[in-house]
Amino acid sequence: MAINKNNRLKPLHCAYTAGTGGGKAVAVQYAGMMPKSPCLAMFDPYGDYVYKTGCEYDTGFAGKRTYHYATRAAFAEAFKNAWGSKKPFRIGYKPENPTRDEMLWFCNLMWLASDGHRRLDVVIEELAKWCDSTGKEQSSLGQCFTGGRKFGLVMHPVFQRSTEVPKTILAMSPYKIVGMQETLADATRMAKECGVDVQDILALEELTYIKKNPKLGDVEPFSLKHVFDD
Numbered sequence: 001m002a003i004n005k006n007n008r009l010k011p012l013h014c015a016y017t018a019g020t021g022g023g024k025a026v027a028v029q030y031a032g033m034m035p036k037s038p039c040l041a042m043f044d045p046y047g048d049y050v051y052k053t054g055c056e057y058d059t060g061f062a063g064k065r066t067y068h069y070a071t072r073a074a075f076a077e078a079f080k081n082a083w084g085s086k087k088p089f090r091i092g093y094k095p096e097n098p099t100r101d102e103m104l105w106f107c108n109l110m111w112l113a114s115d116g117h118r119r120l121d122v123v124i125e126e127l128a129k130w131c132d133s134t135g136k137e138q139s140s141l142g143q144c145f146t147g148g149r150k151f152g153l154v155m156h157p158v159f160q161r162s163t164e165v166p167k168t169i170l171a172m173s174p175y176k177i178v179g180m181q182e183t184l185a186d187a188t189r190m191a192k193e194c195g196v197d198v199q200d201i202l203a204l205e206e207l208t209y210i211k212k213n214p215k216l217g218d219v220e221p222f223s224l225k226h227v228f229d230d
């Protein structure tokens with residue numbers, strides 16, 4: 001059960017949206033929304049944050065070691081141990097056959113583990129794939145967004161197209177990191193969400209972003225191109 005409700009906790013959920021290759025995974029790791037030493041659980045069905053020793057590409061999370069698990073039992077056990085240790089960790093659930101059901105199971109586990117005395121960061125990759133409506137999200141996913149704040153959950157949903165995700169996700173994420181968009185509909189949607197001109201969104205390119213802060217009109221452009229400078 002979610003424990004130690006604390007109404008004073010601020011909503012810190014941050015949504016990341018860009019077309020493929022726009023730099024969502026890079027932003028999740030380097031845009032500064034993640035604590036340096038996080039308690040971090042990821043629904044990572046495509047293994048974007050897998051760590052392989054000596055590998056140029058699979059560099060974990062911001063270069064730090066991650067651990068991935070393919071079954072519910074293995075992930076739940078690893079998560080229980082990691083969260084119980086009170087130490088920072090970065091672990092991923094990477095089911096062999098990713099489905100909405102798997103995502104909801106993962107979210108339910110996060111909700112049950114949440115504790116208003118401790119921050120738990122939760123990444124959900126390719127969120128739109130696991131959603132079947134753009135209306136209100138009443139599931140364990142929705143619960144993490146609407147009720148999670150008071151129990152220390154910080155959600156990091158990642159998706160390519162904002163027009164394909166439930167409105168709960170955008171409405172409950174006071175921080176939004178917007179990269180290069182693929183369709184005019186998505187660009188228009190994010191321009192409206194951020195309170196900027198659609199031209200500002202259309203001008204974004206790979207690894208450049210606009211960050212929307214909680215206050216309406218508070219936006220800042222930034223670039224992460226330097227991450228891969230040698």
Ligand SMILES: Nc1ncnc2c1ncn2[C@@H]1O[C@H](COP(=O)(O)OP(=O)(O)OP(=O)(O)O)[C@@H](O)[C@H]1O
Nearest residue numbers: 018019020021022023024025026027056057160228
């Ligand atoms: N290890 C790396 N070395 C060099 N460049 C990289 C590396 N990882 C990512 N990039 C660059 O950053 C860009 C964005 O990658 P990222 O994985 O963040 O995209 P994404 O938005 O998550 O895409 P997708 O929707 O396909 O998952 C890539 O197109 C690539 O140019």
Ligand SMILES: [Mg+2]
Nearest residue numbers: 021024025048
């Ligand atoms: Mg990605």
